[in-house]
Amino acid sequence: MSSYKIAVIRGDGIGPEIVGAAIEVLNKAASMCGISLEYREYLAGGCAIDSCGIPLPIETLEGCKASDAVLLGAVGGPKWDNVEPSRRPERALLGLRSGLGLFSNLRPAIMFRELSSASPLKDPGDVDILIVRELTGGMYFGENGSYESSDILSDGTVKGEVAFDTESYSEGEIRRIVKQAFELAMGRNKKLTLVDKANVLRTSRLWRSVANEIRRDYPEVSLDFLYVDNCTMQLISRPSSFDVIVTSNMFGDIISDEAGEITGSIGMLPSASLGAPGTPGLFEPIHGSAPDIAGTGKANPLATILSAAMMLRWSLGERAAADLIESAVRKAISAGYRTPDIMGNGSGEIHVDTRAMTDAVILMMNK
Numbered sequence: 542m543s544s545y546k547i548a549v550i551r552g553d554g555i556g557p558e559i560v561g562a563a564i565e566v567l568n569k570a571a572s573m574c575g576i577s578l579e580y581r582e583y584l585a586g587g588c589a590i591d592s593c594g595i596p597l598p599i600e601t602l603e604g605c606k607a608s609d610a611v612l613l614g615a616v617g618g619p620k621w622d623n624v625e626p627s628r629r630p631e632r633a634l635l636g637l638r639s640g641l642g643l644f645s646n647l648r649p650a651i652m653f654r655e656l657s658s659a660s661p662l663k664d665p666g667d668v669d670i671l672i673v674r675e676l677t678g679g680m681y682f683g684e685n686g687s688y689e690s691s692d693i694l695s696d697g698t699v700k701g702e703v704a705f706d707t708e709s710y711s712e713g714e715i716r717r718i719v720k721q722a723f724e725l726a727m728g729r730n731k732k733l734t735l736v737d738k739a740n741v742l743r744t745s746r747l748w749r750s751v752a753n754e755i756r757r758d759y760p761e762v763s764l765d766f767l768y769v770d771n772c773t774m775q776l777i778s779r780p781s782s783f784d785v786i787v788t789s790n791m792f793g794d795i796i797s798d799e800a801g802e803i804t805g806s807i808g809m810l811p812s813a814s815l816g817a818p819g820t821p822g823l824f825e826p827i828h829g830s831a832p833d834i835a836g837t838g839k840a841n842p843l844a845t846i847l848s849a850a851m852m853l854r855w856s857l858g859e860r861a862a863a864d865l866i867e868s869a870v871r872k873a874i875s876a877g878y879r880t881p882d883i884m885g886n887g888s889g890e891i892h893v894d895t896r897a898m899t900d901a902v903i904l905m906m907n908k
């Protein structure tokens with residue numbers, strides 16, 4: 542029997558509720574697929590500040606490094622809003638990403654047909670996009686600063702304070718993520734779109750030349766290029782025509798939110814952050830800690846349950862167990878189960894809380 546060590550970070554707000562739900566579903570999948578999962582709980586975020594004074598205790602990072610994968614709920618909340626910036630709960634996420642060397646962020650945007658009325662689009666079609674965002678380079682990590690300048694602009698205005706952020710990418714950083722995107726495209730519809738701004742940015746042109754080099758190793762994958770401004774429009778006008786999108790840190794940050802919004806509910810969207818093969822990945826819903834509904838039973842656990850499925854697939858290589866969970870979520874949605882965030886007009890719907898949605902998914906695993 543394959544056995545895996547999972548580091549569990551429940552975090553703040555609805556984190557403990559949704560992670561608890563995901564663990565119940567994982568346990569069911571594990572027992573059905575002959576896998577053994579051993580969980581170790583760690584603190585991060587606001588609860589870690591309360592308990593140890595810092596958002597990411599060293600034992601949390603060390604525990605995560607020593608595990609096969611990390612399952613995280615969400616961190617943060619109003620209680621810690623006035624904490625000094627370097628100690629805010631969200632710093633734990635940055636510390637985990639850099640400490641675990643997580644360079645790629647996988648954000649699937651999947652439209653469940655039954656939930657299409659929640660989409661802001663009239664007729665989104667069958668949306669199933671996987672966005673692969675570079676996570677540790679680009680402008681968010683480049684050189685930045687500010688200085689005073691007495692230079693005069695053409696209309697006579699004094700420049701005053703000047704601030705700058707630098708977009709910079711190395712060939713190696715681009716190669717590892719583009720290669721991963723090709724691999725992911727091979728496992729799907731063999732269609733990859735590189736989103737960039739190559740008409741303006743040198744870094745984008747480097748992304749294109751590296752991608753053109755790597756495509757030779759993947760002759761079955763069709764690769765196309767799209768400027769990011771055009772991509773934001775195409776995502777609205779023809780979302781179902783995309784398969785895998787690979788892009789830089791900042792562009793990925795923006796278009797993954799846009800693609801997620803098309804699918805209708807933040808409570809349905811999972812994510813994975815991966816590093817080098819063989820190192821633990823981090824799996825978490827894309828939403829935050831939703832302090833407004835914490836403890837009310839209104840939290841939709843499906844984004845976290847689907848994140849757990851991604852963990853089985855991408856970090857543990859347990860495809861059958863991942864398929865089992867994803868299919869059970871589809872069946873629960875088809876059967877009409879709805880938490881408040883995904884309720885529609887009511888006809889044929891079974892309105893449930895976090896507990897009952899978790900039970901519904903577990904029930905569907907037997908069907």
Ligand code: NAD
Nearest residue numbers: 615616617618808828829830831832833834839840841882
């Ligand atoms: P949020 O994602 O927590 O909530 C936005 C809205 O979506 C709220 O109305 C919330 O009730 C709803 N929502 C979110 N998840 C839901 C779910 N599973 N089911 C049903 N409804 C859900 O964003 P926010 O309110 O801007 O942030 C709250 C806190 O979370 C802040 O402290 C923020 O910094 C933190 N945050 C953490 C993460 C993370 O841990 N990865 C990500 C984003 C925000």
